[in-house]
Amino acid sequence: MEKITLLCFGVARDITGAGNVSLHLRPRPSVADVRQQLIADYPAFGELVSFAIARNEEYADPDEVVENGDVLAIIPPVSGG
């Protein structure tokens, strides 16, 4: 198992109670695996309208593989402007 850390903003920070959250996953998980583990550990994410995962400051596709050293973030529905 490997520890994966994600940055949390907005409602994601309220749900996890911190500015980042750590998940335990097999090495080199897909972005879809990360989403699934996040909802398993924090079911409240399943109640949001939607959320995306950013990898290295860009929106990530579900089939992308997370490599060591990648910067991940949870992106809840945005509301700028």
Add this chain to the structure above:
Amino acid sequence: MTDIKLSDQKLSIDAAYASVHDPACGGIVLFIGTIRNHNKGKTVTHLDFESYAPMAIKEMTRIAEKAKSEHKLQAVTLHHRVGNLAIGDIAVIIAVSSHHRKAAFTGCEQVIDELKEHVPIWKKEFLEDGSYWVNARP
């Protein structure tokens, strides 16, 4: 030219206007987004904007460059405020210049529409009886 800024300081309409002004252009369109005092029938007291700054800057740059190339704009400026904002404060300024007005109107609208859809900025609305993150829950 594109001019992108995420700031916790008051935004300047004059600075945004000056940044796109160009003698080759016949039209400048400014969009100014301000904080309104009501939402869905409730009174709003103030707002808090949070961002994932490095990614927000990247997305804002991508959106501005895309509008500029798709509509052949001369210049696009996109300034967004973060932090604590009061009613009436300016949250966002978009300034666009082009040779002719139609491209400037279309380009400016595209930039605000895409910003609202993609840029990682979050708005927490404070009401008289509580607060919530806008758009987060059904």
